[in-house]
């Protein structure tokens with residue numbers, strides 16, 4: 303049976319070809335599936351609201367960074383050493399003008415525990431710390447599984 307909503311982001315999009323060189327363990331796969339379920343739902347929810355507002359959707363989306371195998375992450379200047387990208391718990395999506403990030407920030411400010419981030423169980427990196435992309439992850443910060451964080 304086909305899913306009702308299109309899969310905006312797939313495991314392949316997260317792997318970015320790294321699976322041919324590095325071991326994509328069952329744990330990484332489980333993390334990736336959990337992340338994608340939340341992120342795809344988040345995109346659907348934002349798109350649905352944008353349609354009601356008569357604004358262009360966020361989708362189709364383009365992943366600019368997904369899984370970063372540890373050995374690879376270590377070679378990136380300024381990359382967090384314990385980045386959630388290493389564990390398939392984070393994804394970056396192209397976001398010109400930080401439109402997607404700002405939408406999630408405003409929704410969170412307005413609705414808090416009933417926000418899209420809360421419903422999906424996602425953290426977004428604050429618009430002030432990103433430049434042209436949206437970073438979403440399934441981390442836990444201050445005992446919370448959702449919110450806006452400043453890197």
Ligand SMILES: [Zn+2]
Nearest residue numbers: 392393394437
């Ligand atoms: Zn990121």
